[in-house]
Amino acid sequence: MNKSLLPSVWRFIGLVAVQGLLLHQVGSAVNEYFNVLLYPLFILFLPIQISTTVAVLLGALIGMAVDMFYASPGVHASAGAFSGMARSVILAGFKPKGGYSGKEPIPAPEYFGWPWFLQVSGVFFAVHLFWYFSVNAFSFVYFTTITAKTLAALALTMIFVVLYCILFNPKN
Amino acid sequence: MGRLLQLIIRNGGFFTFLLVEAFCFYVVIQYNTKQNAIFTHSMGLAAGHMLEKRREWVNYFSLQQRADSLQSANAQLLADLALAQAVQLPYRDTFFTIRTDTIRLGDSMAIHKIARPQYRFIAARVIGNTINSANNWLFINRGSNDGLRPGMGVVTGKGIVGIVRHVDPNFSAVMSVLHREAKISVTLKKEKALGSLVWEGGDPSIMTLKFVPRHFSVKVGDEIVTSGYSELFPKGIPVGRIAGEPIPDKENQYFWILKVNLSQDMSSVSDIYAVDNIFQTELDSLKQKVKDE
Numbered sequence: 001m002n003k004s005l006l007p008s009v010w011r012f013i014g015l016v017a018v019q020g021l022l023l024h025q026v027g028s029a030v031n032e033y034f035n036v037l038l039y040p041l042f043i044l045f046l047p048i049q050i051s052t053t054v055a056v057l058l059g060a061l062i063g064m065a066v067d068m069f070y071a072s073p074g075v076h077a078s079a080g081a082f083s084g085m086a087r088s089v090i091l092a093g094f095k096p097k098g099g100y101s102g103k104e105p106i107p108a109p110e111y112f113g114w115p116w117f118l119q120v121s122g123v124f125f126a127v128h129l130f131w132y133f134s135v136n137a138f139s140f141v142y143f144t145t146i147t148a149k150t151l152a153a154l155a156l157t158m159i160f161v162v163l164y165c166i167l168f169n170p171k172n
Numbered sequence: 173m174g175r176l177l178q179l180i181i182r183n184g185g186f187f188t189f190l191l192v193e194a195f196c197f198y199v200v201i202q203y204n205t206k207q208n209a210i211f212t213h214s215m216g217l218a219a220g221h222m223l224e225k226r227r228e229w230v231n232y233f234s235l236q237q238r239a240d241s242l243q244s245a246n247a248q249l250l251a252d253l254a255l256a257q258a259v260q261l262p263y264r265d266t267f268f269t270i271r272t273d274t275i276r277l278g279d280s281m282a283i284h285k286i287a288r289p290q291y292r293f294i295a296a297r298v299i300g301n302t303i304n305s306a307n308n309w310l311f312i313n314r315g316s317n318d319g320l321r322p323g324m325g326v327v328t329g330k331g332i333v334g335i336v337r338h339v340d341p342n343f344s345a346v347m348s349v350l351h352r353e354a355k356i357s358v359t360l361k362k363e364k365a366l367g368s369l370v371w372e373g374g375d376p377s378i379m380t381l382k383f384v385p386r387h388f389s390v391k392v393g394d395e396i397v398t399s400g401y402s403e404l405f406p407k408g409i410p411v412g413r414i415a416g417e418p419i420p421d422k423e424n425q426y427f428w429i430l431k432v433n434l435s436q437d438m439s440s441v442s443d444i445y446a447v448d449n450i451f452q453t454e455l456d457s458l459k460q461k462v463k464d465e
Contacts, residue, residue, distance in 0.1 A: 052185020060192045074199030075207075081192040088185060135200060138207040139214070 007172050008046060012062055015039040020069030023160075035153035038160050039066050039076075040128045043083045044121060045106045045170055052088040059084030072136070079132035086127045094120050105172040109165055121161055122154070129153045291406050292448040294319055298441050299343070303376040308348035310334055312444060315342040325404035325447040331411055331436030332356060333444050335404055344446075350376050350438055357402040358411050361395040363388045369396070369411065369432065376438050378415060381430040388428070390418045396432055403449050410435045 019039040027035050043059045063080025067073050091100075091107060094116065104111035107120060133146045133153075140146070180187050201211045296318070300311035314320050316339045324336040326346050335354065338345040347354060349371060356369040358381065367384040384390065394414040400407025415433040449455070 053188040056185055056188045056192055060196065063196075072200075073203040074196045075204065078193055078196035078200060081189055081196060085185060085189040135196075135207075138200070138210045 005047070007170070008042065011042050011045060011170075012065075015042050016062060016065045016069075019066050024069050033149055033152045034156065035129075035149065036156045036160050037125070037129060037132065037153060038157060038164065040080070040083050040125060041121075041161060041164060043080060043087055043128075044124050045108065046087070047105050047172075048091065048100050048107060049102070052085060055084035055087055056081050057084070059087075075135050076132065078135045079128055082131045083124065083128040087124060090120060090123050090127075094123075106170060108170050110169055110171050117165070118158075118162075122158065125157050125161070126150065126154050129157070292319075292450055293445040294448055296320075296344075296444055296446055298444055301348075301438075301441055303348070303350055303438050306373055307352055308350040308376075308438075310346040310348055310441065310444075312344050312346055312446070313342070314446065315340045315344050317341045319448060320344050320446050321448070321452075323404065323452075324449075325402075326444050327405060327409050327447060328436050328441060328444050331434060332398065332405060332409055333436060333438070333441055336446060346444075348438065349379065349434070356405070356411070357399045358396050359399045360384065360388065360390065360414075361397050363390070363394070365390075366399055366401070367396075367430070377434050379412070379432045379434060381414075381432050382421065382427065383424075384418075384428045384430060386420065386426055386428055390414055390428060390430060392417065403452065403455060405447060412436075 015038060019037070023036045023038060039062055040059075042062050043055065046055055046058060059080035059082070060077045061080070063075075063077035064073075066076040066080075070076060096112065096116070107117070109117040112120075129150045130146065133149045134140070137146050200207050202208070294314060296312040296314035298310050299313050300309075302308045302310075310326070310333065312326070320336055320339050322336055322339055326333040326336060332349060334346040334348040334351070336344050337347045349356060349369070351371065352373070354369075354371060357366065358369050359366050365384045365388040367381045369379050369381050371379050381396065392414050396411040396413065398405040398407060398409040398411060412432040412434040414430055416431040418428040418430050421427040421429045
C-alpha cells in the first residue's frame with residue numbers, strides 16, 4: 001500500500017467509529033435538527049492529486065460504512081459519492097494563485113491557512129449536508145425542512161471540523 | 173464509438189459518480205421504508221399524470237370519430253321523430269295512445285309493440301277537384317310509389333274527403349264523398365246509432381244519412397263521426413252535424429232520413445291524408461276465412 005495513503009486509512013476507521021458510535025448516538029438523543037456529520041472530512045482530506053473517480057468511489061465507501069450504523073442503506077453512500085465529485089469542483093474553484101504545487105498533499109489549514117480552509121470546508125460540508133438531507137427526505141416537497149436541517153447541521157459540524165483540525169493538525 | 177469512449181475516460185469521475193449514484197438510489201429505494209413509500213407514491217402520481225395526458229391525446233384524435241357517431245345518432249333521432257310525428261297525425265284519433273317517451277332509439281318497431289297503431293297516414297296534396305258533377309273526383313300528388321293503394325280512405329283534419337280508387341305510380345284518383353257510389357259508415361256521436369252516409373247530388377255541403385232507426389231521438393246539431401267499422405276510416409273522425417229535422421224514410425218507415433252538414437268544405441280541400449290500414453291484408457284474409465266457411 002502506498003505510504004501516503006496510510007493516514008487516510010486510519011482517518012477512515014477513526015471517523016466512521018466516531019460518527020457511528022458517538023455522533024449518531026448524540027444526534028438521535030437530542031433532536032432531528034441536531035446532526036453532526038464529521039466523516040466527510042475523510043473525503044476532503046484525501047490527497048489533492050487523487051482522481052475524481054477514486055474520490056467518488058471512496059466517498060461512496062465511507063458512506064456505506066456510516067449507513068451501517070444509521071440503518072439507512074444507500075443514503076450516506078449517495079452523499080459520500082456526491083461529495084467525492086463536489087470536492088474536485090470545489091478544489092478547482094478555490095485553486096490558489098499558481099495552482100496546487102504538489103508540495104501540499106492534502107487541503108489542510110497547515111498548508112493553505114485557516115481562511116482558505118474554512119471557506120473550502122464550509123462549501124464542501126454545505127453541499128454534502130444538503131445532498132444528504134435531500135436524499136434522506138427524498139422529496140423536494142420538504143425543501144424548507146431540508147434547508148433548515150442543512151444550516152443547523154453545518155453550524156454544528158463546522159465546530160467539530162475546526163476542533164478536529166486543532167487537535168490533530170492533519171498534514172497528510 | 174471511439175470518441176464516446178474517450179469522453180467517458182476523460183470524464184471518468186463524473187461517469188463514476190453517475191453510476192454510483194444510480195446504484196445508491198436503487199439501494200435507498202429498495203431498503204428504506206420511508207423513501208420507498210415516497211418513491212412508489214411519486215411513481216403512481218407520474219403514471220397517473222401520464223395516463224391522463226395520454227387520455228387527452230386519444231380524446232383529441234378521436235374527435236372526428238365521435239362527431240361521426242353523433243351525426244349518425246342525430247340522423248336516427250330525426251328518423252324516429254318523423255316516425256313519431258307521422259303516427260300522431262290522426263288529429264283526434266283516440267283509438268290508441270302513443271307513448272313516445274318509451275320509444276327506444278333506433279327501434280322503429282318498438283312503437284308498434286307499445287301502441288300498435290292500426291293506421292298509418294300518408295300526406296298528400298289535392299291537385300284536382302270537382303264538386304258540381306253527379307259523380308265527383310279528386311286527384312292527389314301521391315301514388316303507389318308512396319304506398320297508396322285503392323280502397324284507402326282520405327281525410328283532412330276537419331273531416332272525411334273520399335276513397336282512393338285508382339292509383340298510378342305518382343298520382344291517385346280519389347272518389348269524393350260527393351259521388352253517388354260513395355257510402356260511408358258513420359255513427360251519431362251521442363246516440364251511438366249507426367248509419368250510412370250517401371250523397372244525393374245538389375248541395376255539395378249537404379249529405380244524407382240513412383238507416384238510423386226511428387227509436388233514436390235525433391236533434392239538429394248532433395255530431396256525426398266515422399264508425400270505424402268499414403276499416404276505410406279510423407273510428408271517430410269528424411264528418412259533420414245534423415242540419416235539419418229528422419224525416420221518416422218513405423221507403424222504410426223504421427228509419428230516419430237525416431240531412432248532414434259536412435264539417436269539411438269540399439270546395440276547399442287542399443292538404444289531405446290517405447289512411448293506410450296497416451292490418452288491411454290481415455283483416456281481409458280473416459274475412460275471407462269467414463266467407464269460405
